Amino acid sequence: MPCYPVSLDIRGRRCLVVGGGAVATRKVRALIRCGARVTVVTPAASSEIETLAESRRIELKARIYRSGDMEGMFLVFSATDSRPVNSQVHADACQHNILCNIADQPAACNFTVPAVVRRGDLMLTVSTAGKSPALSRRLRKVLEAQFGPEYGEALRLMGAIRTRLLGNGHAPDAHRKRFRSVLDRDLIGLIRRKDIGTIDRILLEIFGPGYTFESLITAEADT
Ligand SMILES: C[C@@]1(CC(=O)O)c2cc3[nH]c(cc4nc(cc5[nH]c(cc(n2)[C@H]1CCC(=O)O)[C@@](C)(CC(=O)O)[C@@H]5CCC(=O)O)C(CC(=O)O)=C4CCC(=O)O)c(CCC(=O)O)c3CC(=O)O
Numbered sequence: 001m002p003c004y005p006v007s008l009d010i011r012g013r014r015c016l017v018v019g020g021g022a023v024a025t026r027k028v029r030a031l032i033r034c035g036a037r038v039t040v041v042t043p044a045a046s047s048e049i050e051t052l053a054e055s056r057r058i059e060l061k062a063r064i065y066r067s068g069d070m071e072g073m074f075l076v077f078s079a080t081d082s083r084p085v086n087s088q089v090h091a092d093a094c095q096h097n098i099l100c101n102i103a104d105q106p107a108a109c110n111f112t113v114p115a116v117v118r119r120g121d122l123m124l125t126v127s128t129a130g131k132s133p134a135l136s137r138r139l140r141k142v143l144e145a146q147f148g149p150e151y152g153e154a155l156r157l158m159g160a161i162r163t164r165l166l167g168n169g170h171a172p173d174a175h176r177k178r179f180r181s182v183l184d185r186d187l188i189g190l191i192r193r194k195d196i197g198t199i200d201r202i203l204l205e206i207f208g209p210g211y212t213f214e215s216l217i218t219a220e221a222d223t
């Protein structure tokens with residue numbers, strides 16, 4: 001059965017990470033970057049987890065896992081080196097209906113974590129449904145080489161144009177055509193070459209006065 005892809009907004013949500021080794025640390029790093037409220041439960045933590053706890057960016061419970069740790073969690077990750085502990089976390093998460101990721105048991109995961117390339121708010125992900133993380137990593141590197149920072153900037157520009165157009169009313173058919181034509185005019189290449197003069201001429205032609213690269217790009221902050 002294929003996996004269902006989603007992009008989760010986890011800002012302010014409580015997430016539990018059981019374990020404090022290399023895999024747990026990778027999960028913690030990704031979670032706090034996306035604004036989650038992270039609790040780590042582990043008797044032995046990596047220095048990165050220790051530092052995050054000291055600066056109060058995460059909560060650290062320096063002990064072995066207990067079923068009660070699951071209470072009130074939005075997502076749960078188990079990355080201990082003990083299969084029975086990981087299985088217990090899985091059983092507890094199932095009982096509480098909480099989505100869980102179990103590091104050593106892809107088949108028991110409700111969700112797996114893909115390899116990620118970020119360019120501003122643009123996110124490219126690779127998943128192999130747990131079959132080959134090495135292949136995910138390899139494809140991530142291919143994507144990284146192919147999609148440079150210009151894609152992040154293009155997204156910022158397209159987002160700003162869209163916000164402004166939608167602010168003036170909905171007209172999906174007309175908007176779709178205009179968005180396609182700006183992309184058809186090699187917007188990405190023009191941004192890569194920093195040819196702002198040509199971009200502004202194209203924007204004027206397609207969207208009319210007031211749509212300049214500089215004004216749009218400064219209006220749109222990455223989230
Ligand atoms: C199922 C999943 C569960 C989950 O964690 O969500 C899972 C499970 C396991 N990983 C294992 C090993 C490795 N994991 C990596 C790397 C990554 N693993 C990631 C995700 C996932 N790993 C999920 C599936 C994602 C998918 O569908 O592809 C990435 C993409 C994202 C991230 O973790 O941040 C990140 C790359 C980030 C990047 O570089 O961009 C490497 C590569 C390396 O380090 O060079 C190796 C060694 C090479 C190899 O084994 O392939 C083992 C075996 C342990 C053992 O041998 O016993 C298991 C357990 C098992 O399979 O039993």
Ligand SMILES: NC(=O)C1=CN([C@@H]2O[C@H](COP(=O)(O)OP(=O)(O)OC[C@H]3O[C@@H](n4cnc5c(N)ncnc54)[C@H](O)[C@@H]3O)[C@@H](O)[C@H]2O)C=CC1
Binds near residue numbers: 064102
């Ligand atoms: N999903 C993935 O991307 C990968 C998964 N793995 C799997 O993930 C597991 C963890 O890998 P590493 O982080 O390298 O291991 P590690 O040995 O560095 O860390 C294990 C951690 O689990 C903690 N732990 C042990 N018992 C515990 C308990 N009862 N409660 C709470 N914490 C406990 C330990 O204190 C330690 O911090 C491995 O068993 C491996 O099979 C390995 C590589 C990649």
